[in-house]
Amino acid sequence: MPLLRLLRHLRRPPTIAPDLWRDARNALPWLHGLNAEREHRLRHLAARFLHEKAITPVAGLQLDDVQRCMLAALCCLPMVEFGAEGLKGWSQLIVYPDAFRVDRSHVDAAGVLHEWEDELAGEAWEAGPVILSWADVLADCEDPRAGSCVAAHEIAHKLDLLDGVLDGTPALPRAWQREWARDFKRTYDRFVERVDAGEETAIDSYAAQAPDEFFAVASEYHFSDPQLLREQMPEVARHLERFYGPAPFGASDR
Numbered sequence: 001m002p003l004l005r006l007l008r009h010l011r012r013p014p015t016i017a018p019d020l021w022r023d024a025r026n027a028l029p030w031l032h033g034l035n036a037e038r039e040h041r042l043r044h045l046a047a048r049f050l051h052e053k054a055i056t057p058v059a060g061l062q063l064d065d066v067q068r069c070m071l072a073a074l075c076c077l078p079m080v081e082f083g084a085e086g087l088k089g090w091s092q093l094i095v096y097p098d099a100f101r102v103d104r105s106h107v108d109a110a111g112v113l114h115e116w117e118d119e120l121a122g123e124a125w126e127a128g129p130v131i132l133s134w135a136d137v138l139a140d141c142e143d144p145r146a147g148s149c150v151a152a153h154e155i156a157h158k159l160d161l162l163d164g165v166l167d168g169t170p171a172l173p174r175a176w177q178r179e180w181a182r183d184f185k186r187t188y189d190r191f192v193e194r195v196d197a198g199e200e201t202a203i204d205s206y207a208a209q210a211p212d213e214f215f216a217v218a219s220e221y222h223f224s225d226p227q228l229l230r231e232q233m234p235e236v237a238r239h240l241e242r243f244y245g246p247a248p249f250g251a252s253d254r
Contacts, residue, residue, distance in 0.1 A: 093129060222237070
């Protein structure tokens with residue numbers, strides 16, 4: 001191959017074969033309502049994801065090309081409006097066959113060490129990979145309006161980290177970032193008060209753990225139950241619709 005043709009070939013952006021994209025798209029209910037322009041952007045991002053990131057199944061799990069494409073598309077869905085900048089800062093997606101266990105430890109104010117084991121459906125390391133449970137991804141696909149989307153949750157953490165701080169506020173234009181921080185803090189503080197008072201909440205109480213978890217949990221509802229999010233947290237829903245684009249399921253789809 002002549003040098004000029006070789007250089008053009010090397011610069012050519014990665015692509016996903018039409019039949020592979022069709023099969024992956026059909027398996028992901030969140031993609032069915034995308035308009036042509038947004039689907040084109042998602043397909044481009046997913047192709048970059050497959051080209052740039054290692055998808056590593058562990059604990060005996062095997063993934064075929066369609067399943068890898070599904071994971072890439074689902075991880076890129078929260079980046080359709082944000083763009084390829086959202087892919088920066090990490091290089092690997094680790095996929096367990098089911099929920100996985102992680103050892104935790106914490107030293108309290110009295111200097112006492114507490115150790116325990118968590119069972120997780122997903123995790124995003126600040127300076128490392130995203131980890132997902134394949135069984136939980138499939139469960140989300142089977143019931144996509146149930147208020148859960150583990151991939152969106154973990155990618156929200158990665159988007160949050162792009163400005164160097166895991167605080168529930170992603171990298172945004174300054175004016176919007178101030179509005180976001182104000183509205184999220186106000187809603188988060190009210191939510192924490194309700195959870196601390198023992199009140200039952202329509203939104204998963206795990207969102208009260210910390211501001212970054214609040215953002216990640218709210219992101220799940222944007223993709224899986226946007227009507228509930230609008231009803232319960234209208235200011236947060238407004239910001240997420242601007243950040244992520246139109247929610248895939250509207251009120252009429254419930």
